[in-house]
Amino acid sequence: MLVFYLRLFYSEQNLGWNSEELLNYLSWIPLLVFIFAVTNAAIFFLLRRTTLVQNHRRTFLASSLFTVGLMAIFFFTAGRVSMLPLHEGVHEMTKYGCCAQAIVYPTNRISM
C-alpha cells in the first residue's frame, strides 16, 4: 500500500524562513563561525610579521566578529530559496503544503 501523493507545483512563497525552525538555523552558526575563524587565521598567518597585525590584535578580532554578524544578516535577508535552494528532483513536504493545481495519486488510494 503506497501512502503518498505528489504535488507537481509549489510556491517559493511558502519555503521561506520559519520561526518554528529557528533552532535548526542556529545550528548553522558554529559552521559559519568556524569558516571565518579559519579564514581569519589564514590572514593573520600571512600578515603575522607586519606591525599592523602585531599592534592591533583586538581590533582584528572585533572586526572578525562584526563581519560574521554582517554575513548572518545578509544570509537571512537574502532569502532562503536563494541561500539554500532546493536541489532538482522530488522533496518531502510534510509541512507548509500548498498548490493543488496538479496532484498525482497512486490509484490504490482512491478506492470508493
Add this chain to the structure above:
Amino acid sequence: MRITSSVALFFRRAPQRPILLAFLIPILLFLFATKYAQIHYFRDPTSKFFDPSRAYEQIYSIHRRKESNAFINISSTVPFLRNSKTPPLLCLAVLTVRRPSSDDYFRTSLGSILAGLTQHERDAIHFVPFIGHTNASIHPDYGQPWLHNLADSIMTYNNSKFLSDGQYMHIQELERERERTGIPDREKHLFDYTQVLKECESVRSRYVAVFEDDVLALDGWFHRMRKALQVIELETRKQGHNGCKSLPSDLERFLVK
C-alpha cells in the same frame, strides 16, 4: 594623479588607524553583497531583495505558451492519441469549466501538457479532459477538432457513468447558483473531482493525476514526474523494509522541482 596620491596617503595612514579599515572593509563587502543580491535574488519571494515589478516577468512561460499554441494548431488535423492496449501508467484528468471572464486557459494548458511528449510517453497516459457542465457546449473548446485529436475520452456531466439522476439535478442547481452569484462553488468542484477520480479508477492505471485547467506544464514534466514517483516508491519501500522508520500516519506529501 590627485586620486592616486590621496589613496596612497590613505594607505600610509591606515596602519595608524586600522580600526577604520577593519570596519570599513566588512561594510563595503556587505554593500557589494547587497548589490549582488539585488541583481540576482529579485525573483525570490522569500528574499528582502524581492522585486515584484521585475519578478513576475515571464520568460520561459511565454516561450512555452507559444510552443503549446503551435502544437494545438497542428493538432486540429493531426491526432496524438494513446495507442496501446495495456493499462496506462497514468490517468491524467484535466478539470475545466467556462470562465465568466471568457478567458480560455484550457487550450494552452492542455497543449503544454502534451506538447513535446514522445509517442512512447503518450502511450503511458490515458488523457481525459473533464468539461464540468451539464451543458458542455457552453465551454468554448467543446467540440473543437483538436480536443478530439488529443483526448482519449472527453468527459462531461452529460455522458457521465457515475452520476445518479438526483445528483445530476443537484449539479444543475449548483450551476444555476454559480450563474447567479458568480462565485465558484466548492461543492461543485468536489463533484468534478470525484467524477474524474472514478473514471480514472476504472481505467486501471497505476497513477492518477488531476490537473486544473489554468496550469502551464514545462517541457519534460512527464519524465520528471515519472522519476519522482520512482524515487518516492523506492524510498517508501526502503523505509518499510528496514522498519527503522515507520510511515507517518497521515499522507506523505511530495513536490517536484
